[in-house]
Amino acid sequence: MVAFVGIQFIPTTRNQSDTVPETDFMLVNNVPENIQNKLQVSCYDCHSNNTQYPWYNKIQPVAWFLEDHIKEGKAELNFSKWDSLSNRRKASKLRSIVKQIEAGEMPLDSYTLIHKEAAFSEEEAKEVINFMTQLKDNL
């Protein structure tokens, strides 16, 4: 218990930013509102520079694991820096996005377990996949 209280005082850097960078996926692409919302809720927590932290994610040791996850997620795909990628890299990312959603690998089960609303319904998956595919074809 003492240790549990103790570790609460070890600071972590939070993945939060007040500004949306010019390179953000939403700003440079004409993203329909329903898809914007879905991406915000389902992807942006780990794949952008701005995470919406629920209270329990501010508690250690959860926060540590979460930071690790976000770091890894952003290394793989960061929507905030979307437009800094070349077309080749965008095409690769879009292809992976589609494959991951299709296979049900993203969002992670560990994430949707707590964020129920992040899970994709069949319809939502189809919409997002169609949009991403179209984006790729128009690169």
Add this chain to the structure above:
Amino acid sequence: MSKLKSTLGIVAIAFITITVMSCKDNSKEQNSTDGDHSEMNHDNSDGHHDGEKREMAMGGDSNTQAVLKDYFNLKNALVADDNAKAKTLGATLATTLGNFDVSSNFSDTQKAELKDIIEDAVEHAEHISESDIGHQREHFKILSKDVSDMVAITGTENTLYQQFCPMYDGGSAWLSLSKDIKNPYYGSQMLNCGKVQKEIN
């Protein structure tokens, strides 16, 4: 107190979940740096295109040859349905790509494009080094495109065959040193599916 208990409960559950879920990715980046020796073989040809290589129309530089060598090894592992070997070879290829020296002999546009190609290819090679065979093949498809584009800029010492399987993922190409079709996307399941699409060099 009961509130504290339930809070602790939730934390414990979240803790366990996240721990379990993150395990599968933990082996990332631990792949060794195997590609060194293949690099060494080519290192002293830094003067580029000297000696006999100069005589070839599109000589291809040592960087490209090293990448191609690793690419073909990887391709053969996929042909053989060998997931473990493909993982190792993916890591080797990622290292070789990382050592690719773009600084010489190319125009600025070509350099920029090569850098872009390599950055993309490294990522696919890294994914191959840590995935199941299905994923490896998905990434191999795009990797093949990257390597083709690279060769289009750098040239190559060897004659390559671009081969094509219309069945895999809406049609997918790969490169081979031999005319014979050995399909890396299906392996033993459909070993001979495909045709030669183009002869390079």
